[in-house]
Structures are given as structure tokens and as C-alpha cells.
Amino acid sequence: MKTKQERKPRIIFHVDMNSFYASVEMAKNPELKGKPLAICGNPEQRKGIIVTCSYEARKYGVKTTMPLWEAKRICPKLIVRRPNFDLYRKTSRQMFDLLREYTPMVEPVSIDEGYMDVTEQSIHPLQLAKIIQSRLLHDLDLPSSIGIAPNKFLAKTASNMKKPMGITLLRKREIPTKLWPLPIEQMHGIGMKTAEKLRTIGVFTIKDLAQANDIQLKSLLGINGIRLKERANGIDPRIVDPDSIYDYKSVGNSTTLREDTTSEEELLSTLRMLADKVSARLKNKSVFASSLSVMIRYHDWKTHTRSKKLENPTQNREEIFQEAKKLFTKHWTKKPVRLLGITGNELVDQGHAYKQLDLFSYEKDAEEEPLLQTLEQLKEKFGENAIQKGITGQKKDNLANTSFSKDFLLDSVKRERD
Template sequence: MEEKQTQARRKIIHIDMDAFYASVEQRDNPELRGKPLVVGGLPEGRGGVVATASYEARKFGIHSAMSSKRALQLCPHAIFVRPRFAAYKEASQHIREIFSRYTDLIEPLSLDEAYLDVTQDKLNIGSAIDIAKEIKQAIKEELNLTASAGVSVNKFVAKIASDMQKPDGLTFIGPSSIENFIENLPVEKFYGVGKVTAQKMKKLGLFTGADLKQLSLEQITGHFGKAGAFYYNIVRGIDEREVQPHRETKSMGAEDTFAYDLTTVEEMNAELEKIAKLVNERLLKYQLKGRTLTLKIKYSDFRQITRSQSHPDCFDDMQTIIHTAKNLLLTTDVENSRIRLLGITVSNFNIVEIKPLGISAQLRLF
């Protein structure tokens, strides 16, 4: 009981930007405002994938992860633009600065969403609802963008709440309302429950949180493994996860889906060099060095494989990354393949400790 009371005193805000990439594009280009806008791969050639869509485009059924060709079929007059990640990152950094005015307990999930623990806020405002209102207003005034907020006593409920009144919404779900709220929540709305798990639940006659609540811990873990224990607690309003301001980076990489299938080794190697350059730049930026490199290959029939190689020394220059990736490519049936995607990821990191006066960097394991 004491642990549950402690949890009830926690004040969590989940901020989720509204159609973030599309909103930045519409903000920066007045000609795009009020029009169905799709940010992502262009539909020409084989077509790419939708990263996000404006609310005008969503009315036609367009959503993220949909193929650009399908999006064009749903809305023939949609406008397609490629992502400008530098602009999105700049906006995200400004938003993070706004968050930091209220708390240092910030857990970013991506460029456009984050958890904030404002149990003890810097400005002594006290009310999480008032803090969420101020954050939303600051984002609107300083960036000309809108955000939706969910406020509750734990991360699970706050995240679901932020999606309930989009765009530009604010939803508060207090301690006394949580269990009833989750009992009435469809299982597909549970954060972390994907399509496959939702289908499995429905086949078992589990359609809402109330249905899940009828299962014993043994039953629910029998069906869903370790995740079952999480569901067992969540349907009872229990989520003790803390906001984690320092999330460990476990891997870093880049990948590209091509407009047309690659059919020759020369084409594949050329693309690998471009991807390796991006990976190397990101590793340098975050001062990371990894011992394991993984090559990802997706074929024209959507079959996907990975090949990995670990080194006793770290991958610390672009040529080593390129050479390793090309060698891994040759371990596959590359001569008779049509490839639609290639990716390179480096993992198994060390931290680089920068020494003063030009002394060579020393490595320390996590």
C-alpha cells in the first residue's frame, strides 16, 4: 500500500508533438498550409514510405509506415516532400530547452515526444496540469507548433492520455480514474501492444483492459511471457517505471531504401559507402566507438537478413566500416540478388574519454 501511495504522488507529463515533421514543413512553407502533406519517400519509382502526414492528409486514411504509392492512391492531390531532419532536430532541441525550464527529469523517446517528471518542478508551480499548459503555450508562441499532453501519475497512462484529444490537446487522468480508464481501454490502444499481440488477445476473448484483468498472473504470463507481468500490473493501474533522463545508446546506424532494386555488386558497394559515411559521422558526433558491425539487407521480395562481425578493436574510422560492410555483403548470395534496402549498424559501444593536452583517447567499457 505504501508503494502505491508513493507512486500516486508522482506527476508525469507525456508531450507528443502534433504531426511534427509535417507541421514543421507547413510552418516553414506557407504554400503547404491547409493542404494534404506527406513527409517521407517520394512515390516515384518503386516508392518510399510515409514518415508522417499532415492532419489534412490523415483525413484520407494516410498514416506513417504506409507506402508512398498507397498514400498517393488514397489522395491523388497529396503533396510529397522529403524529410529535413536538420530542421526537425533544431526544433526538437528548442522544445527540449522549454522542458528543461520546469524539470531536469526528461526522457526523450524521439525527436517529437518525451516524458517529464514534474513531481518537484523547478518553478514550484506544483500543478502538473498548469505546467503542461505552460509548456504547450511556450511551444506555440516560440516555435509556432502545437503539442498534445497527457498528465497522470505514471508513464503508461500519461502516454495514452496524450493521444486522446489530438491535435493541441491536454488530457488529465487522475489516480481515482485510472483503473476504470484502463478497464475500458481496448487492448489495441495499450502502449506496447502491436497488431500481432492484439490479434492474439482477441482470439483469446480479450478485448479490453477489464478482460485482461480477469486473468491471473500465471495465466497472463503463460500467454504473453514476460510482457504478461507488465499487462497484469498495468490493468491494475500499477506502473513503477521512472522517467529516465539518461538513456543508454545501445547502437547507432543508418539505412536506405532505394527507388529501384540494386542488382550489381558495384551499385551495392557505392550505396554502402554513402551509408557508412553517415554512420561514421554519427559515431564521431556522439563520441562513440563500437566493436560490432551489423549489415542489414532487405531483398525485393521483402525477405530480410543480417550479418554481423565483431572486432577486438573498435570501429573508429570510415574505411574500416566500409571494408567490413563490403566483406559482410560478399558472405551473402549477392550475385543473384535484387536488393531494395541496405543498412549498417554499429553496437557494443565503449565510451571515449577525451584527455586534455592532446593525450590520446582512452577507452572505458560501459
């Protein structure tokens, strides 16, 4: 028989900062408040894409990923600022430090949003949410929206229901009235392509998904189809995990070219640059990629991603480049390319990475065997971590040069340890 504690329903907050980059800029410079403001990657070049914008700018139709020239056309008074990533990281750390004052069960999921498990808090959830929202605004001058629900999915859904400065409580019993009538593309976790696929089997609303046939869903979307159906029914067993910032599901880099091009030399040179970056980040995180994907975005914004399983996990830049080159040359349609990306997937820790010896790699491995034996002898004498070939350190202590979506989180953890 379950105890009362085990039966206690969870209370999960999803805290989502409103227009985070723009809000941080306004907090730094109050003269920007109330004005249409956009943060843009590179105003002088083709990479002038809107990263985020204030709600005042959104009233004119300005939105994320919009080209700067178009944003200025529909909003002539638009104020443009370059991103200040150091400032955003610092502010994000302050934001998460504030959240941890109320519970250690805080899971950052990006620079501007995170989950909190406040089940054990004695104060009423609505009152606690008001306190947190008020402190974020008073202490950091940052607006936020907070979703309150019994699980992560519903909390995330709730936080999106009212922006900016919203607090929304979403109970499971409210799913049929608040969630099911919505179009399927408005459900968190479903993009436009997935929505298009679902419509082919008669799924147009979240209610349709909640009542869809399991066999059809699995055939169409794999196991993710069943998972999405569970979410549509308010089922989400995921816990709030403060340690999830150490989990790396993939490592990738992409870049927008200065101009659309069909130059194979330029495209391959760009791929090599991306392979170098991905390799460096894999080594920095002490992980190996077991599969690789290449993303090609054409001049008309149509995007194709192609992947392949690698024979052996790798973090070697030349191996990454060669595999990426094969994928690219096989699937490139010769149309002008706007953006290229490489991502290493199915990551494994260095300690669990293995290499399959075959006819082609055996000779090279044999040549390295004396060196490997020497390394093992040194490890036996001085410890497992005395020498690491090509690795900078263990994952949880390896905090430099990480991706922008993770490094500010890891810095925060490092400060706590220090």
C-alpha cells in the first residue's frame, strides 16, 4: 500500500522569462522600455536575423527569425541591438540562483527557462508563484510567466497561455476544456512538419491526438507518437532533475553563409570549419558521437537533414568532416545553399566509447598498442585520471567552451562547488 507521501501529487512550476534578451537590455538601459526593440545577430551582414524582440515590436508583426530588413520595413522605428551574451549569461545565473532560494529542485532547460518542483513547499502554489514573479521583476527587472501543473508538460503548456507576466494554473481535469480544443500545432513538442503528418491520419486538434489510434501513431511517428498521445492526455512521468544540465544529447554547430552559394569549394570549406568546431566541443565534453547529421538549408528556406550511424564513435575532426562530406555530396541538390550544420548524435562518455577493430583500422590500432600499454601502466600507478589521451577532463568538471545553451548553467554549478 502506498503511503500518503507517495500519493502526494507533484506541483511543478515552469518559469519562462519573457523576451529574455530584450528584457535584459531594457533592465540595463531603462530608456529602451516601452519601445520596439530587437536583438539581431549581425545587422551589417546577411546574418541579420531577429533573435528576439520586445512585445512592443511584436505588435508591429516583428518576430523571431525574421530578416532584419523585413522587420525594419514593417516597423521603421525599430531599435536594434547586438546580442550581449556575457550579460545574458550573468543575468541567467542570477535568475536561477533566485529560483534556488525556494527549492533545490530546479532544472534549467535553457538560458531563460526552467522547471521547479515545489511539492514540498508549505505555501500555496499560486502565492509562491506570485512571490517568485514579483522578485524576478523587482530584483532583476525581468518579466516572467509561470505555469503551475502536476507535471512538466502541463506546466510548460500553462506558462505559454498568458504572456507577458502571466501565472496560469492547469489541472488535469481542465485538459478537455483548456487543451483539447486547440489546433494540434499549438501543442508543445509538435512542430509544423509533425502537425502535417498528423493531419494525414485525421488528427487536427489535441483532442484528436488524445484519442488517436496507437498503431497509426506508432507507424507514423514511432515511439514518439505514443509519447505525444500520452502528453495530450496529461501524462508525463518526467521528474525535475537538477543534474540534467550534465546531459548532452547532441553537439552541433551551424552557420549562415554570407550569401546563397552553389560553390562546392566554399561549401566544403564551411563543412570543414563546422567539423572542427564540433570536434572541439565533443573533446571538451569528453564524449564521442555515434551518429552524425548534416543540415542543408536552401535559398528558399527549405531545410533537409540527413543522418547516418558511424561504424565507430568518434570525436576526430577529420573523421567528422569526411562523414559529413559524404552525407552532403550525396544529398545536395545543387541548388543555392543558405545554411549548413553538422551535429554529432547518440553521444557516449569517453569511458564507454569503444572502437570496433576491422580490416581497415586494425593496422593503425596495432601501431598505437605500445603507447596504449604505457598509458595503462601510468594509470595503474598514478590513478585512472592521471593521463587522458586527447581529453581535457571529466565531464562534470569540464566547463569551458561549452555550447551557449549549457555553459552558463555549468558555470553556476561550478561557482556553487567553489
